[in-house]
Amino acid sequence: MRESEGVVKVLLEEKEIPDCWYNIQADMPELPPPPLNSATRQPVSPEDLTAVFPLGLIEQEISQERWIDIPGEVLDVYRLWRPTPLYRARRLEKALKTPAQIYYKYEGVSPAGSHKPNTAVAQAFYNKKAGIKKITTETGAGQWGTALSIACCFFGLECKVYMVRVSYDQKPYRRSFMEAYGAKVIPSPSPYTEAGRRVLEKDPNSLGSLGIAISEAMEEAINNKDTNYSLGSVLNHVLLHQSIIGLEAKAQMEKIGVYPDVVIGCHGGGSNFAGIAFPFLKDRFEGKNVRAVAVEPLACPTLTKGAYLYDYGDTAGFTPLLKMYTLGHDFVPPGIHAGGLRYHGAAPLVSKLYHDGYIEAKAYGQLEVFKSLVFFARNEGILPAPESAHAIHAAIIEAEEAREKGDERVILFNLSGHGHFDLTAYEAYLNNELDNVTYSQAMVAKSLETVPKIEV
Amino acid sequence: MRESEGVVKVLLEEKEIPDCWYNIQADMPELPPPPLNSATRQPVSPEDLTAVFPLGLIEQEISQERWIDIPGEVLDVYRLWRPTPLYRARRLEKALKTPAQIYYKYEGVSPAGSHKPNTAVAQAFYNKKAGIKKITTETGAGQWGTALSIACCFFGLECKVYMVRVSYDQKPYRRSFMEAYGAKVIPSPSPYTEAGRRVLEKDPNSLGSLGIAISEAMEEAINNKDTNYSLGSVLNHVLLHQSIIGLEAKAQMEKIGVYPDVVIGCHGGGSNFAGIAFPFLKDRFEGKNVRAVAVEPLACPTLTKGAYLYDYGDTAGFTPLLKMYTLGHDFVPPGIHAGGLRYHGAAPLVSKLYHDGYIEAKAYGQLEVFKSLVFFARNEGILPAPESAHAIHAAIIEAEEAREKGDERVILFNLSGHGHFDLTAYEAYLNNELDNVTYSQAMVAKSLETVPKIEV
Numbered sequence: 001m002r003e004s005e006g007v008v009k010v011l012l013e014e015k016e017i018p019d020c021w022y023n024i025q026a027d028m029p030e031l032p033p034p035p036l037n038s039a040t041r042q043p044v045s046p047e048d049l050t051a052v053f054p055l056g057l058i059e060q061e062i063s064q065e066r067w068i069d070i071p072g073e074v075l076d077v078y079r080l081w082r083p084t085p086l087y088r089a090r091r092l093e094k095a096l097k098t099p100a101q102i103y104y105k106y107e108g109v110s111p112a113g114s115h116k117p118n119t120a121v122a123q124a125f126y127n128k129k130a131g132i133k134k135i136t137t138e139t140g141a142g143q144w145g146t147a148l149s150i151a152c153c154f155f156g157l158e159c160k161v162y163m164v165r166v167s168y169d170q171k172p173y174r175r176s177f178m179e180a181y182g183a184k185v186i187p188s189p190s191p192y193t194e195a196g197r198r199v200l201e202k203d204p205n206s207l208g209s210l211g212i213a214i215s216e217a218m219e220e221a222i223n224n225k226d227t228n229y230s231l232g233s234v235l236n237h238v239l240l241h242q243s244i245i246g247l248e249a250k251a252q253m254e255k256i257g258v259y260p261d262v263v264i265g266c267h268g269g270g271s272n273f274a275g276i277a278f279p280f281l282k283d284r285f286e287g288k289n290v291r292a293v294a295v296e297p298l299a300c301p302t303l304t305k306g307a308y309l310y311d312y313g314d315t316a317g318f319t320p321l322l323k324m325y326t327l328g329h330d331f332v333p334p335g336i337h338a339g340g341l342r343y344h345g346a347a348p349l350v351s352k353l354y355h356d357g358y359i360e361a362k363a364y365g366q367l368e369v370f371k372s373l374v375f376f377a378r379n380e381g382i383l384p385a386p387e388s389a390h391a392i393h394a395a396i397i398e399a400e401e402a403r404e405k406g407d408e409r410v411i412l413f414n415l416s417g418h419g420h421f422d423l424t425a426y427e428a429y430l431n432n433e434l435d436n437v438t439y440s441q442a443m444v445a446k447s448l449e450t451v452p453k454i455e456v
Numbered sequence: 457m458r459e460s461e462g463v464v465k466v467l468l469e470e471k472e473i474p475d476c477w478y479n480i481q482a483d484m485p486e487l488p489p490p491p492l493n494s495a496t497r498q499p500v501s502p503e504d505l506t507a508v509f510p511l512g513l514i515e516q517e518i519s520q521e522r523w524i525d526i527p528g529e530v531l532d533v534y535r536l537w538r539p540t541p542l543y544r545a546r547r548l549e550k551a552l553k554t555p556a557q558i559y560y561k562y563e564g565v566s567p568a569g570s571h572k573p574n575t576a577v578a579q580a581f582y583n584k585k586a587g588i589k590k591i592t593t594e595t596g597a598g599q600w601g602t603a604l605s606i607a608c609c610f611f612g613l614e615c616k617v618y619m620v621r622v623s624y625d626q627k628p629y630r631r632s633f634m635e636a637y638g639a640k641v642i643p644s645p646s647p648y649t650e651a652g653r654r655v656l657e658k659d660p661n662s663l664g665s666l667g668i669a670i671s672e673a674m675e676e677a678i679n680n681k682d683t684n685y686s687l688g689s690v691l692n693h694v695l696l697h698q699s700i701i702g703l704e705a706k707a708q709m710e711k712i713g714v715y716p717d718v719v720i721g722c723h724g725g726g727s728n729f730a731g732i733a734f735p736f737l738k739d740r741f742e743g744k745n746v747r748a749v750a751v752e753p754l755a756c757p758t759l760t761k762g763a764y765l766y767d768y769g770d771t772a773g774f775t776p777l778l779k780m781y782t783l784g785h786d787f788v789p790p791g792i793h794a795g796g797l798r799y800h801g802a803a804p805l806v807s808k809l810y811h812d813g814y815i816e817a818k819a820y821g822q823l824e825v826f827k828s829l830v831f832f833a834r835n836e837g838i839l840p841a842p843e844s845a846h847a848i849h850a851a852i853i854e855a856e857e858a859r860e861k862g863d864e865r866v867i868l869f870n871l872s873g874h875g876h877f878d879l880t881a882y883e884a885y886l887n888n889e890l891d892n893v894t895y896s897q898a899m900v901a902k903s904l905e906t907v908p909k910i911e912v
Contacts, residue, residue, distance in 0.1 A: 007470050008535050014463050079464050080543075080837045087536075091610075109565060111837035113876070153834050154547075173879035180833055180882045377636055378609050381536045381567035420569070420876040423629035426636045 008090055010252040012083035018251070019070055022243040024278045024349060025236065026066035027285045032352035036310060036321040041454065044320045052221045052229040056126030060237040068240060070122075077121045077154050081110045082244070086252035087415075091379040093399070100402035101258065102395055104415045105249045105276060106382070114385065114417030115272050116147030116232055119241035123230050124151035133226040134158035138188065138213030140167055141339035142174030143385075143417065144232035149183035162188040162216045165208035167339075174421055188213040195219050195316070209332075210343075211315020218318055233269025234313060234322070234347045242275025245414060250279050253412070260290060260412035262398055266390035267294035267303065267361070268340045270347030276414035278349075281358060293398075294350065294361045295390040297369070299437040300333035302326065302346045303354055303361035305444060310454040313345060321454065324351040327439070328447025334437050336366050337425035338386040344447075362394055365436025369393045370429045373419075385417040386425050464546055466708040468539035474707070475526055478699040480734045480805060481692065482522035483741045488808035491776040492766060497910065500776045508677045508685040512582035516693040524696065526578075533577045533610050537566045538700070542708035543871075547835040549855070556858035557714065558851055560871045561705045561732060562838065570841065570873030571728050572603030572688055575697035579686050580607035589682040590614035594644065594669030596623055597795035598630030599841075599873065600688035605639035618644040618672045621664035623795075630877055644669040651675050651772070665788075666799075667771020674774055689725025690769060690778070690803045698731025701870060706735050709868070716746060716868035718854055722846035723750035723759065723817070724796045726803030732870035734805075737814060749854075750806065750817045751846040753825070755893040756789035758782065758802045759810055759817035761900060766910040769801060777908065780807040783895070784903025790893050792822050793881035794842040800903075818850055821892025825849045826885045829875075841873040842881050 025031060034043040049058045060068060070078070089102040107115035127135055135157055139145030145161040152159035161183050168175060168187040175185050186192065188208045189199040195215035199206050206212075221229035231238065246263075253259060263280045265273030277292040284290050294303055303325050311326040313319035325346040327333075333342045346354075353359045366386075373389035375396070376382075384392060391413040402409045419426070428434055481487060490499040502514045509517075516524060526534070545558040563571035583591055591613055595601030601617040608615035617639050624631060624643040631641050644664045645652040651671035655662050662668075677685035687694060702719075709715060719736045721729030733748040740746050750759055759781050767782040769775035781802040783789075789798040802810075809815045822842075829845035831852070832838075840848060847869040858865045875882070884890055 009470055011467055011469065013467065014465055077837075111839065150837055154837070172883060176879040176883040176886065177839065179886050180830060180839060180879075182834060374636060378638060381533075381606055381610070383567065383633065383636060423632040423636075427628060427632040430632065430635050 010086040018247040020067035032348040033323045054126045054130035098399040098403040100399040103412045108418035112147040119238045120147040120151035122241045124155040128155040136160045136217040136220045137230045149178040149181040153181040159183040162213040193219045214314040215316045233271040239274040242271045245275035246279030261409040262291040264293045264413035267296045270350040272416040295394040298363045298365045299336045301363040304363045311451045331447035340387040367436045383419045385419045388416045466542040474703040476523035488804040489779045510582045510586035554855040554859040556855040557866045559868045562871045564874035568603040575694045576603035576607035578697045580611045584611040592616045592673040593686045605634040605637040609637040615639040618669040649675045670770040671772045689727040695730040698727045701731035702735030717865040718747040720749045720869035723752045726806040728872040751850045754821045755792045757819040760819045787903040796843040823892045839875045841875045844872045
């Protein structure tokens with residue numbers, strides 16, 4: 001007996017990997033206001049960025065070309081795991097008794113286990129091309145550091161990862177993962193940078209923070225001519241590289257003759273959401289009826305509860321000022337297991353589109369998200385990352401709504417990574433130790449007060 | 457610019473999943489002698505097995521039909537991750553400067569991260585069909601327990617995993633993984649079985665062993681009418697289910713017009729090696745020139761240093777007597793990170809074929825294997841399981857030999873799983889704490905003395 005239902009996986013051949021990234025800046029009805037130099041408060045010039053980024057990426061950051069060629073060397077690495085599969089979640093649909101069709105794009109098949117290598121590989125390539133020898137970056141939970149370690153290994157670059165001290169101590173597996181690819185992993189704050197020493201002088205036992213780690217990584221890049229810095233989300237070029245997710249998903253859905261009514265991604269800095277959604281928003285700008293939903297944790301509700309202001313990308317105020325939804329750059333979200341979504345800001349491109357009404361946003365609590373995560377795992381087999389589970393939860397709510405309304409809506413979400421390194425989170429869930437951690441309105445109000453007042 | 461070299465991934469469509477398993481018993485020039493009832497020392501009858509196995513599996517255990525239909529319900533689960541990709545390791549070839557072509561079949565894309573679900577799903581299905589409510593099993597490092605947990609979850613069966621105490625305490629992530637799929641995980645020895653209580657009485661702090669865990673799981677299955685027991689390797693029906701690996705690989709290689717000169721798999725109980733190799737051995741029986749190489753750890757060299765005797769499958773002497781290569785059922789291999797290869801015996805089918813000269817075997821040390829593992833990861837991206845790395849190491853040796861001889865041999869190996877739950881092993885390797893752990897000849901001689909003397 002053969003299959004009892006239709007197809008569950010839609011695959012593309014290697015030769016069907018898109019050969020261009022999609023740049024949404026070409027099609028947005030209105031562009032976001034430019035980033036500002038934090039000292040002069042004038043628009044950042046390309047020259048301002050050359051201390052830490054290679055020209056290839058700076059060009060992409062400001063480009064308004066619709067399609068940007070993916071270099072062959074990048075494609076050669078992409079095809080180690082790309083095209084990634086598109087799944088129809090037939091078992092989940094059945095369990096939900098919904099007339100909706102649920103599809104998910106699975107990025108967890110990459111060697112790093114998430115969508116992050118899509119941009120890490122491109123960034124390593126452009127840095128290598130520019131003659132750079134070493135890339136520095138920060139990592140919290142370790143997803144981004146792992147992706148960059150692998151990418152640097154492929155292009156023969158040194159990789160130095162400043163890993164937030166508390167994660168460095170708590171997640172030795174993630175550290176070993178990066179080291180297996182030859183990366184140097186340093187607990188942050190470290191004694192090797194001015195920024196690190198300043199923190200350690202005040203508190204020798206500091207647990208560190210992403211903000212401090214960014215400052216250390218940037219300082220090393222600024223002070224060394226052959227060293228650059230790399231960021232895993234937020235910036236335009238990062239979102240550009242991630243567009244390959246949505247481009248592939250479109251081609252896969254076209255193959256089976258369906259088109260989504262709603263496209264869903266979880267939202268931290270914005271790159272995984274933008275990756276799946278932007279190629280569909282292109283159609284929306286052309287009049288197509290497709291919704292894009294960004295899903296964030298209730299503990300860090302940047303889009304749903306933040307303000308649209310110029311703010312710093314990091315805690316220390318080291319980066320240019322970006323016009324974005326923000327909870328204030330010194331907002332410290334409560335501890336949740338979806339560490340990749342604990343970011344105070346949002347990509348300027350996502351922020352602008354949300355502000356102009358092209359994107360919806362939802363915020364959900366940790367416990368309800370974990371319930372959906374386990375429900376998904378038990379039906380579809382894959383153990384998702386807690387971050388990705390936010391998208392799952394929103395997709396399930398859409399499917400339940402479809403059931404109540406009796407409509408056959410087509411739902412697409414991005415399953416951005418697996419949860420193999422998040423099992424302490426499952427343990428906590430299974431031991432009934434999780435709740436719907438929420439943000440503090442008072443804390444947001446307070447941290448928003450420290451955002452510089454800028455009128456443009 | 458598009459791809460600079462030929463294809464690296466060979467994919468099959470969902471509809472190309474083989475719809476039969478291959479049963480090598482139909483084609484072996486000579487069958488292995490039958491298992492013996494340990495009390496009567498007469499050949500085991502199907503009835504002897506009904507206490508712990510469903511009829512569907514018992515039939516497969518003794519069948520000599522060449523092709524056995526894969527039920528639609530099993531195919532429906534297989535297609536959540538199958539067909540798995542076949543990779544050409546172009547980066548590895550280049551790094552080795554070899555004229556050889558290296559291909560690997562990647563089973564790590566399954567939800568459990570290894571080849572184990574190929575049989576877990578089939579076993580769960582036949583048990584469900586037989587009206588069984590619960591399956592018990594043992595697990596050491598957790599790979600097999602995870603696979604069975606997921607399979608039982610899909611078929612609505614209870615799953616109870618007796619997990620070796622020391623692993624239960626050291627690998628809480630593996631435990632949480634199983635529990636996320638609803639399995640009940642019990643540290644073994646436990647107070648819930650006669651076998652467990654007997655051990656605990658002598659030593660309340662016993663760390664447990666696979667032998668004890670098997671005894672506990674079997675005892676529960678024997679004493680409960682609606683409960684069966686499940687084994688993850690060694691038995692004929694397990695090897696049958698794993699044949700899907702080699703069948704797919706053959707179809708994939710055919711697609712690009714190549715045929716392997718040598719097929720390699722790591723060897724613990726024998727199921728992952730048999731899975732990739734048996735469909736090619738079929739061709740060898742028909743005169744084709746193809747080598748099959750089983751790779752084991754120097755710490756537990758069952759095929760290369762064991763004796764071909766009737767012995768028990770477990771430490772406690774609870775199972776029927778199987779004619780197999782064995783180091784003696786009470787041989788305790790030194791601790792190595794490739795826990796899945798620490799088995800004193802070998803599948804009777806593999807043993808017979810090895811004894812008759814159709815299979816080669818190699819044994820390598822832990823340190824040299826880890827060197828190859830990291831070399832592979834840094835070139836191909838994927839972080840392999842320490843077990844699978846034995847196959848990688850043998851493939852690299854073949855490729856180096858091909859370079860020296862200037863031949864273009866085609867190498868195929870089974871990358872049976874990823875190493876996401878083995879990062880303590882990498883840490884040890886990176887800290888220079890590993891060596892080429894070897895077995896003790898004296899210990900083997902001693903444990904072989906306890907093997908029952910049987911003439912057949």
